[in-house]
Amino acid sequence: MAARTVWAAGRCSEQAGAVNRAVRRLPGLTQVRWSRYGPEFRDPLTDKGHCRKPAAELTEEEKYDQDLGKTQLIKAAPAAQTCSAFADPVISKSTNMMMKGGSKVLARSLMAQTLEAVERKQFEKYHAASAEEQATIERNPYTIFHQALKNCEPVIGLVPILKGGHFYQVPVPLSDRRRRFLAMKWMIKDCRENKPRRTLMPEKLSYELLEAFANKGPVIKRKHDMHKMAEANRALAHYRWW
Amino acid sequence: MAAPCVSCCRGLSYRLFLGLRVNFAQTQGYWQTLPVDAQTAPESQILRLIHTTVVTTKKNVSASGRDSYTEDFIKKQIEEFNIGKRHLANMMGEDPETFTQEDIDRAIAYLFPSGLFEKRARPIMKHPEQIFPKQRAIQWGEDGRPFHFLFYTGKQSYYSLMHDTYGKLLQLEKHNDPFPQKTESMNLIGSRWLIKEELEEMLVEKLSDQDYMQFIRLLEKLLTLQYGPAEEEFIQRFRRSVTIQSQKQLIEPLQYDEQGMAFSTSEGRRKSARAEAVVYERGSGKIRVNGIDYLQYFPITQDREQLMFPFHYLDRLGKHDVICTVSGGGRSAQGLLTSDPRVRERKKPGQEGARRKFTWKKR
Numbered sequence: 001m002a003a004r005t006v007w008a009a010g011r012c013s014e015q016a017g018a019v020n021r022a023v024r025r026l027p028g029l030t031q032v033r034w035s036r037y038g039p040e041f042r043d044p045l046t047d048k049g050h051c052r053k054p055a056a057e058l059t060e061e062e063k064y065d066q067d068l069g070k071t072q073l074i075k076a077a078p079a080a081q082t083c084s085a086f087a088d089p090v091i092s093k094s095t096n097m098m099m100k101g102g103s104k105v106l107a108r109s110l111m112a113q114t115l116e117a118v119e120r121k122q123f124e125k126y127h128a129a130s131a132e133e134q135a136t137i138e139r140n141p142y143t144i145f146h147q148a149l150k151n152c153e154p155v156i157g158l159v160p161i162l163k164g165g166h167f168y169q170v171p172v173p174l175s176d177r178r179r180r181f182l183a184m185k186w187m188i189k190d191c192r193e194n195k196p197r198r199t200l201m202p203e204k205l206s207y208e209l210l211e212a213f214a215n216k217g218p219v220i221k222r223k224h225d226m227h228k229m230a231e232a233n234r235a236l237a238h239y240r241w242w
Numbered sequence: 243m244a245a246p247c248v249s250c251c252r253g254l255s256y257r258l259f260l261g262l263r264v265n266f267a268q269t270q271g272y273w274q275t276l277p278v279d280a281q282t283a284p285e286s287q288i289l290r291l292i293h294t295t296v297v298t299t300k301k302n303v304s305a306s307g308r309d310s311y312t313e314d315f316i317k318k319q320i321e322e323f324n325i326g327k328r329h330l331a332n333m334m335g336e337d338p339e340t341f342t343q344e345d346i347d348r349a350i351a352y353l354f355p356s357g358l359f360e361k362r363a364r365p366i367m368k369h370p371e372q373i374f375p376k377q378r379a380i381q382w383g384e385d386g387r388p389f390h391f392l393f394y395t396g397k398q399s400y401y402s403l404m405h406d407t408y409g410k411l412l413q414l415e416k417h418n419d420p421f422p423q424k425t426e427s428m429n430l431i432g433s434r435w436l437i438k439e440e441l442e443e444m445l446v447e448k449l450s451d452q453d454y455m456q457f458i459r460l461l462e463k464l465l466t467l468q469y470g471p472a473e474e475e476f477i478q479r480f481r482r483s484v485t486i487q488s489q490k491q492l493i494e495p496l497q498y499d500e501q502g503m504a505f506s507t508s509e510g511r512r513k514s515a516r517a518e519a520v521v522y523e524r525g526s527g528k529i530r531v532n533g534i535d536y537l538q539y540f541p542i543t544q545d546r547e548q549l550m551f552p553f554h555y556l557d558r559l560g561k562h563d564v565i566c567t568v569s570g571g572g573r574s575a576q577g578l579l580t581s582d583p584r585v586r587e588r589k590k591p592g593q594e595g596a597r598r599k600f601t602w603k604k605r
């Protein structure tokens with residue numbers, strides 16, 4: 001019975017695939033975003049620990065998933081994806097967003113230099129500080145990066161809704177993905193625009209990251225502005241229909 | 243029809259010109275000109291066309307409205323096919339008893355070589371069941387009363403199937419005990435529900451997507467209950483087996499070189515890059531690409547990470563040696579192992595690129 005109930009959850013993918021295929025065939029609707037992979041393909045698993053578990057430890061759900069995986073087609077892993085412990089999805093996403101014109105090499109080197117700069121600054125601070133302060137100083141650049149972006153994420157966003165011929169900025173709850181995207185976007189944009197001449201991106205970005213980590217700086221200010229506008233337009237919240 | 247008069251013909255051709263499908267048999271009955279006086283002029287003859295309806299025996303068209311093949315016709319075709327198959331086997335010098343469809347295809351391709359690009363236009367010889375679409379017999383008797391009680395729904399097979407399935411569901415729900423014993427579930431992994439096309443073929447009826455989804459939902463609900471062998475047999479009719487993907491990938495056996503070291507060769511490609519890799523059993527993790535060390539061939543870290551990925555996944559980083567040759571493509575495509583079907587999307591006319599449209603100008 002457990003297997004069958006679990007299968008009901010797993011069925012969603014098949015139904016989604018079936019719905020996808022149904023959408024494809026409906027005469028009025030044409031799929032705009034199509035890919036070389038059909039709907040039956042599933043994403044590859046790069047998690048190394050996935051196949052390390054002995055059979056006894058697997059729960060029924062995982063066993064079912066593993067069996068299902070044998071019959072399903074798998075997409076090829078993208079070039080940037082590895083099972084390395086150093087690969088961080090947040091860092092990869094930010095690198096891609098910083099990339100211009102497809103030059104991944106440059107974007108990756110900039111990101112590496114940024115993290116190095118953050119670490120160097122933190123170490124300088126660490127060595128210059130007293131014993132009590134040394135305990136509070138964070139030196140791992142990855143934690144600083146994650147925390148800084150988390151501090152920059154807005155909680156609520158504004159969406160222009162057309163009503164009666166005018167566009168009103170309506171406060172709307174944002175999904176996790178959208179929040180992470182906005183945080184990264186604001187950070188990168190701010191660093192590109194408000195940079196004094198002759199400063200390089202890693203330097204500026206590391207400075208902004210450290211400021212955001214300490215909950216101050218222009219990106220945090222932008223987040224607070226967004227929150228204030230949402231609060232001011234609170235009366236328009238009922239324009240949202242979803 | 244007797245020698246058609248000029249005006250009748252003209253009337254007919256006018257209708258044909260309008261593009262209407264005219265069944266000649268029907269028009270003969272429907273459209274008739276009255277006998278015209280010989281004194282009147284030929285032009286006025288056309289204007290004076292008077293149409294009268296005459297009762298004729300119409301062809302009894304089946305519900306689908308297509309040309310129906312009678313059972314005798316199909317039987318005759320099957321007999322002819324079987325005889326023809328034996329003749330063909332004799333012609334090719336093979337045993338008529340063990341002449342399979344593949345042999346037939348090969349023989350036809352040999353005897354009637356065709357250079358046509360459209361595969362469906364080439365000569366084929368297949369069993370009549372595959373050529374003639376499945377027909378439904380006439381569904382009503384001589385008095386015009388339909389046989390099936392769900393005839394007037396329009397999709398009698400589908401609705402009767404739904405009716406049966408729901409009946410089974412209700413029966414099982416009635417007998418369902420609150421503490422079910424664990425029965426061995428049938429192989430859900432190695433099989434899938436039949437797709438809409440297959441169901442349509444089975445029922446010889448057109449279905450909508452919603453109908454199909456509704457039916458699958460009913461079957462899935464049936465699966466959650468305790469069922470017996472009869473219901474299992476019923477459900478298995480709607481399951482098709484799925485190939486196990488891991489078995490599809492052919493793993494070639496290991497080859498051994500002069501020193502007795504095992505190695506394995508494989509090919510890979512992405513976009514226009516082609517690569518051939520030879521992995522040796524014992525080694526120290528050295529990789530040579532086109533005779534050059536991988537550190538020099540792939541100066542970018544990401545490419546080397548891609549190379550390391552499979553070894554890292556299996557925890558065999560420094561244990562194998564690899565010698566590979568690559569050609570074509572760019573630096574990113576040359577690093578990949580699994581076949582990646584993604585290629586550059588073509589540019590479409592009316593757009594600037596694959597997705598980018600031209601700038602919208604109001605006027």
